[in-house]
Amino acid sequence: MGKSKRKAKKSPFIIIIFILIIGICGYLSFNNYTKMSKLKNDNNKKKAEYLVLNKKYNELLKSNKDFSNELEKEKDIDQTIDNSKKEVFELAKKAEENIQNGKTNYKIAYLTFDDGPYYLTHEVLNVLKEKQVKATFFTIGAGKESCIDNRSFNCTLLYKKIVDNGHTIANHTYSHAIFAGLYSSVDNFIRDIQKQEDLIYSKTNVKTNIMRFPGGSSTAKSLKNDIIIKLREKGYGWIDWTAQDGDGGALKTRDQAWNIFTKSINDNIEVVLFHDYNYITYSILPDAIKYLEDNNYIILPLFHDSVMVNK
Numbered sequence: 001m002g003k004s005k006r007k008a009k010k011s012p013f014i015i016i017i018f019i020l021i022i023g024i025c026g027y028l029s030f031n032n033y034t035k036m037s038k039l040k041n042d043n044n045k046k047k048a049e050y051l052v053l054n055k056k057y058n059e060l061l062k063s064n065k066d067f068s069n070e071l072e073k074e075k076d077i078d079q080t081i082d083n084s085k086k087e088v089f090e091l092a093k094k095a096e097e098n099i100q101n102g103k104t105n106y107k108i109a110y111l112t113f114d115d116g117p118y119y120l121t122h123e124v125l126n127v128l129k130e131k132q133v134k135a136t137f138f139t140i141g142a143g144k145e146s147c148i149d150n151r152s153f154n155c156t157l158l159y160k161k162i163v164d165n166g167h168t169i170a171n172h173t174y175s176h177a178i179f180a181g182l183y184s185s186v187d188n189f190i191r192d193i194q195k196q197e198d199l200i201y202s203k204t205n206v207k208t209n210i211m212r213f214p215g216g217s218s219t220a221k222s223l224k225n226d227i228i229i230k231l232r233e234k235g236y237g238w239i240d241w242t243a244q245d246g247d248g249g250a251l252k253t254r255d256q257a258w259n260i261f262t263k264s265i266n267d268n269i270e271v272v273l274f275h276d277y278n279y280i281t282y283s284i285l286p287d288a289i290k291y292l293e294d295n296n297y298i299i300l301p302l303f304h305d306s307v308m309v310n311k
């Protein structure tokens with residue numbers, strides 16, 4: 001009897017505990033459910049944002065293709081391409097802000113190619129076209145009328161091809177003469193920038209507004225600040241880099257380049273330094289693009305308003 005009394009007393013207690021457990025489980029799964037659907041919504045939002053950006057790029061690609069056939073007929077063609085690019089860059093600016101505010105899981109990589117154009121630039125452009133990727137070319141002018149890697153070809157013709165393929169063309173000075181007077185004075189440096197700006201403009205009708213110091217901004221040493229002031233007056237922004245494959249140095253193997261490259265990709269917005277004369281870089285380029293895309297990077301061409309361009 002005593003036992004069954006205790007049982008009878010216990011029962012309501014067990015029922016209450018049971019109800020409580022059911023309640024807690026219910027609350028937790030509801031909470032999880034709302035969290036899950038919020039996450040799903042966020043992901044959908046991010047996906048939509050990414051798709052809009054990609055769609056804009058594809059439209060730009062298509063329009064460039066159509067426009068290049070109409071080049072002879074359309075006089076305001078460059079303006080039209082320019083307007084499309086402006087629209088894309090506004091979206092890219094928004095994407096940069098979202099990344100910096102932690103509102104998206106997507107990241108941005110800016111691929112940059114220095115010191116060209118070279119004859120090899122043809123092949124680099126082909127890879128970028130195939131992968132539907134837009135990059136930035138920091139070009140120079142000295143010696144480009146006869147390509148170093150194919151003397152019978154005039155590499156200055158490639159400025160226009162770079163622009164027509166939708167990439168950003170940028171200024172890396174005319175001479176790149178780091179050890180032959182480029183950094184001898186502020187005026188000398190600015191003259192060299194102007195000379196390259198004029199050359200690019202004469203071939204493309206594009207006025208450059210982003211530059212990279214040959215050797216990187218630290219190479220300008222004590223002249224750096226005064227050069228930057230003058231550049232700002234001329235409407236230029238400048239940029240170094242945050243990632244690379246080491247192709248500016250003595251790269252020996254593809255594996256070496258690949259290791260340096262993958263180790264250097266860490267930040268939410270990366271500026272990758274490549275050189276379009278380097279065959280090792282050319283050989284890893286398709287894999288490098290895949291690696292970035294697999295790691296959630298959107299690959300974009302640089303623009304003056306980018307947070308990565310110093311003004």
Ligand SMILES: [Zn+2]
Pocket residue numbers: 114115172176213214215
């Ligand atoms: Zn350089």
